[in-house]
Amino acid sequence: MNIKSITPTEVAEKLNQKHPLFLLDVRESNEVAICRLENSVHIPMNLIPLYLDKIPDEIDIVLYCHHGVRSLNVANYLAENGFDTDYLYNLSGGIDAWALTVDTQMPRY
Template identity: 80%
Template sequence: MININTLTATELSEKLNQKTPLFLLDVREPNEVAICAIAGATHIPMNLIPLYLDQIPDEIDIVIYCHHGVRSLNVANYLAENGFETQHLYNLSGGIDAWALTVDKLMPRY
């Protein structure tokens, strides 16, 4: 089992506020993104990740999120198995739902 780093929604918010260079990757389905999204995220649905590996930078931290953090963890493991450095991979703990509960309380939840 690959050890993937996790970030809480609060930690991610702090990194974004500090303008820390990172690649925010939303792996949810288009119908989910239509409900809510974190500003600045790149949307690549989980099932399309293999087709877009070349569009994911490998030299900066990558924060991956989905609804609750399960799909994003699977994507993080997939990226690690495909040559991405694990020290640059982060799974958003609790996903966008945790973000809506702790950071952006006006964000729609589903």
């Protein structure tokens, strides 16, 4: 699959420009309790198959996890299950990169 990467800075710019994004957090609940992106939807990676109908299509979807590995796997899974790769983006470096570059006050783990 050809899943596009997007940097934290690019996501922040899109959000500032009110570009419609579906932020999909695929981390575990204990990770989300530490930090999360505002207005993101949390569906743990292992529950994605049960919630495919809760994920919109025809809108840019930015998937993220801690460092970007799990979210890339989920993005590939979505593509294999009919989601258009034109709308799928993996947050490069995950929420950790976001905390390092966009929101330096965000707790890291």
